[in-house]
Each structure stands twice: as structure tokens, then as C-alpha cells.
Amino acid sequence: MIGNSIIKLSNVDIYQQNHLVLSDVSLHIDKGEFVFLIGQTGSGKSSLMKVIYGEINIKNGGGHAGGFDLQKLTDKDIPFLRRKLGIVFQDFQLLTDRTIEENLIFVMKATGWKDKKLIDERIRDVLEKVGLRSKIKKMPHEISGGEQQRVVIARALLNDPEILLADEPTGHLDPETSEEVMLLLKDISRSGTAVLMATHNYHLIRTFPSRIIKCENGRVLEDVKIV
Numbered sequence: 001m002i003g004n005s006i007i008k009l010s011n012v013d014i015y016q017q018n019h020l021v022l023s024d025v026s027l028h029i030d031k032g033e034f035v036f037l038i039g040q041t042g043s044g045k046s047s048l049m050k051v052i053y054g055e056i057n058i059k060n061g062g063g064h065a066g067g068f069d070l071q072k073l074t075d076k077d078i079p080f081l082r083r084k085l086g087i088v089f090q091d092f093q094l095l096t097d098r099t100i101e102e103n104l105i106f107v108m109k110a111t112g113w114k115d116k117k118l119i120d121e122r123i124r125d126v127l128e129k130v131g132l133r134s135k136i137k138k139m140p141h142e143i144s145g146g147e148q149q150r151v152v153i154a155r156a157l158l159n160d161p162e163i164l165l166a167d168e169p170t171g172h173l174d175p176e177t178s179e180e181v182m183l184l185l186k187d188i189s190r191s192g193t194a195v196l197m198a199t200h201n202y203h204l205i206r207t208f209p210s211r212i213i214k215c216e217n218g219r220v221l222e223d224v225k226i227v
């Protein structure tokens with residue numbers, strides 16, 4: 001972390017293959033801050049997130065995320081960077097052939113957890129946090145879409161990330177369930193994890209006022225106001 005910013009980009013150009021998607025991007029997100037990311041389909045929101053989690057390399061400019069220098073990121077650094085990040089997408093991506101508990105164990109083992117007691121404790125902690133402690137033995141198809149999304153958020157919290165990237169996390173949810181997921185994400189940011197949430201949902205943006213970053217015409221605008 002440099003200063004209070006957990007994510008900082010300075011004059012970065014972001015390419016998908018050879019196509020320049022966003023140019024001269026400068027932004028910062030502070031520790032524990034909640035920020036909306038808006039912009040039309042194809043404007044570059046997902047590309048921006050991919051830079052933050054190290055899937056797209058930056059060409060010009062500089063930046064850091066979770067203490068990693070994004071310009072100097074090597075293949076070896078990426079798993080360590082990803083452990084500082086939680087990632088939530090709109091399609092729930094739970095493994096359908098195993099219980100909620102087994103889904104979470106799978107991720108923990110993949111990220112280096114070995115002690116069974118610590119694994120059990122951590123799983124209970126994150127499920128408690130998203131209000132789903134009682135669903136631990138259920139299969140994904142036995143819980144609702146909103147609950148599945150909360151499990152995905154719980155999964156993203158397993159490694160106590162400094163940053164949570166959420167790409168349209170309420171895209172498939174009804175308005176009431178979307179608000180519940182938003183309250184949860186807000187709560188997570190209050191407890192110290194920075195949350196960057198891409199959304200097209202202006203109702204949520206109005207209901208939960210927060211700083212807004214916008215991708216538009218190949219640029220990133222910080223501190224946008226919507227009417």
C-alpha cells in the first residue's frame with residue numbers, strides 16, 4: 001500500500017489484444033473504500049478490473065494493487081496478488097456437484113490452506129458474515145440465486161482480501177435481493193476491504209451513494225456525479 005491507496009493507476013493504457021480500450025487511465029481507491037464503476041457495455045469496465053487482478057498487463061504508465069507493482073508483475077507474483085483480491089462475477093460460478101462447504105474447501109485447498117480445524121473455522125466465519133451459516137451442507141441448487149451470490153461473496157472473503165472486485169454482482173438478482181447483496185458489500189467495505197463494483201444498476205447507485213468512476217469514450221473519469 002502506498003499512502004492510503006490500495007489501488008492506484010497513473011497514466012496507464014489498457015489494451016485487449018492490440019485494441020486500445022482505455023487510454024491514460026489514472027485513478028486511486030483507498031483502503032476500505034466502496035466505489036461504483038459504471039459505463040456502457042464494451043466501455044472497458046471488465047478490462048480495467050483485469051488490469052487490477054493481473055490478467056491484462058499495463059503497457060504505459062504505472063500502478064499498484066494490494067502492494068504489487070502492476071508494471072513489474074511476473075507470472076510468479078500473480079497467485080500472491082490474487083490472494084489479496086476477492087473476485088465476484090454475476091454468474092455465480094459455484095461448483096454444482098458439491099455442497100456449499102465443499103465449494104469453499106475446494107478454494108481454500110487451492111490457495112494453500114492445510115489445517116482442517118482452521119479451514120472449518122474460516123468457513124464458518126465467512127458464512128456467518130453473509131448470513132448463511134445454516135446452509136453449509138446444502139447443494140447450490142438447494143438455495144436461491146441471492147443466497148448463491150452470497151456464497152460467492154463468502155468465497156471471495158476466505159483469504160481476507162484487501163480488495164474485492166465485483167463485476168455486475170447483482171446482474172441476475174431481483175431488486176430486493178440486489179439491495180441485500182449491496183448492503184453486504186457495503187458492510188464488507190466498512191470492515192476495511194476496498195470494494196470496486198461494476199454495475200449498470202442506477203437504482204442501486206442512487207440508493208447507496210458512493211464515489212463513482214466511469215469508463216467513457218476510451219477514458220476513465222473519476223468522481224462522476226449522476227443525476
Ligand SMILES: Nc1ncnc2c1ncn2[C@@H]1O[C@H](COP(=O)(O)OP(=O)(O)OP(=O)(O)O)[C@@H](O)[C@H]1O
Pocket residue numbers: 016017019021039040041042043044045046047048215
Ligand atoms: N479478449 C478480448 N479480446 C479482444 N477484445 C476484447 C476482449 N475482451 C473485450 N474486448 C473488447 O474490449 C472492449 C472493452 O470490453 P470490456 O469487456 O472491458 O467492456 P465492459 O465495459 O466490461 O462491458 P460489459 O458492460 O458488457 O461487461 C470492447 O470493445 C470489447 O469488445
